[in-house]
Structure formats: C-alpha cells, structure tokens
C-alpha cells in the first residue's frame with residue numbers, strides 16, 4: 001500500500017486537491033460570509049494562472065522533490081529521525097510535527113526579512129479572502145518554500161509516507177484557512193486548539209501590522225501558541241477586519257502581471273507599522 005501511494009503520489013495529491021477544492025467551493029457558495037468584491041471567475045483565473053506559473057518554474061529550476069529527497073535519505077539512513085532508530089509510528093508522527101514546524105519558521109522568515117517580504121506581499125495585498133487566496137503566491141516565494149521543505153525533509157529524515165501525507169494536509173490547510181466562511185463560535189474555538197481555522201488565519205491578513213505579524217501557522221496552532229505569536233481575536237472584530245496592505249490599496253496592483261512584478265517595487269520592504277486601537281474585542 002505504502003509503495004503504491006508513493007509511486008502514485010501525484011495522482012493522490014492532485015485527486016485530493018480537486019475533491020477538496022470543489023467541496024470547499026460549494027461550502028463557500030452556500031455560506032458566503034463576506035460580500036465578494038471581485039467575481040469568482042476573475043479571481044480563480046488570476047490565482048490558478050499564478051499557481052500554474054509557479055509549478056512550471058519549480059519544475060524548471062528545482063530538480064528534486066520532497067518525496068524523492070525522503071526516499072534518498074531513508075535509503076542512506078540519513079537525517080535525525082532515521083538516526084534515532086525510534087519505532088516507525090513515532091518517526092512518522094514526529095516527521096509530521098517537524099515538517100509543520102519548518103513551515104511555521106519559513107513563514108516567519110517571509111515576514112521578517114525584507115528580501116522575502118517583497119515576494120510574500122503578493123499574498124498579503126489581497127483585499128478579500130476566499131478559497132483561491134490559498135493559491136496566490138509569487139513563483140519565487142513558491143520556489144523558496146519548496147527549498148525549505150526539501151531542507152526540512154533532509155535534515156529531519158522525514159519518512160516518505162509522512163512527507164506525502166503532510167503535502168496533502170498542507171494544501172488542504174492552505175485552502176481551508178482562506179475560506180470565506182464563518183464557523184460557529186464553539187466549533188471555531190474547539191478547532192483552534194489543534195488546527196488553523198479561517199477565523200484565526202484571517203487575523204494574519206489584517207492591515208494592522210501587529211496582527212499581520214501573528215498567526216503564522218499552517219496546519220497546527222501549537223507553534224503560534226508556543227512561540228507567542230498566537231492572536232485569538234482582532235481588535236477590529238471579525239466583521240470590520242480590513243484585509244490587505246494599506247500601501248497597495250489601488251486595484252491596479254491586483255492584475256496578474258502586476259502581481260508578478262510586485263517584488264520589483266523597492267518601496268515598503270517591511271510590514272508597514274500601522275498601530276491598532278487599544279479596544280479589545282471579545283474572543284470566541
């Protein structure tokens with residue numbers, strides 16, 4: 001079974017992605033928490049184009065993938081977990097945790113370093129959040145992310161099947177976290193004990209810098225809690241939360257070509273400090 005899953009990893013990943021995307025799209029359509037500013041067709045076309053360009057760049061520039069790295073490290077017995085000789089299941093679970101931690105760190109670096117923020121801004125200047133925002137990343141940021149993933153898989157010696165499962169969970173989390181839906185308060189609170197929810201991630205897209213620089217997690221909320229970057233509630237309240245970056249409000253920045261060229265804009269190379277008011281809204 002494991003051999004089959006790994007041999008057919010593209011089929012597994014793509015199959016789960018398509019099913020999840022369609023299911024999430026139906027969920028959004030029936031819920032539609034916030035009024036759309038732009039048509040779904042325009043946004044999907046723009047974001048799928050960006051994702052396709054990213055995939056092409058990764059294929060052309062990076063000769064290996066995470067699973068081939070995991071298979072190589074396993075065959076040579078290299079990497080922290082392979083060296084540990086822990087039982088398979090323990091290695092598997094620790095591998096999932098290590099992968100998620102690595103992605104948390106890479107996201108913090110995207111916000112901390114100016115040369116990385118210039119690419120990550122493409123994701124953050126979106127003025128509305130919905131399913132396809134989870135595909136909206138600059139190709140160079142995507143290549144950087146793949147590079148970090150390969151390093152993490154190699155360094156920790158993550159098992160190939162754990163890599164496949166995490167890659168699937170990662171793409172599902174990206175879609176889920178950006179959904180334009182509103183969960184029931186109790187559900188939101190219960191889920192946030194474990195996983196990143198739309199209610200938690202939308203605070204990361206707030207235009208207040210203290211909120212933009214919080215809630216970095218992808219799958220698990222534990223890293224944000226542990227490293228004290230967890231933000232449970234926006235001061236604006238969910239309804240009034242403003243998405244995007246103040247310096248890129250002009251609609252011209254949203255076109256595909258301008259998203260690709262945005263990193264060449266040498267202005268605003270740090271998250272612009274916008275102080276938030278003191279009033280504190282009630283948590284869930």
Ligand SMILES: [Zn+2]
Pocket residue numbers: 107110111120124204
């Ligand atoms: Zn971010």
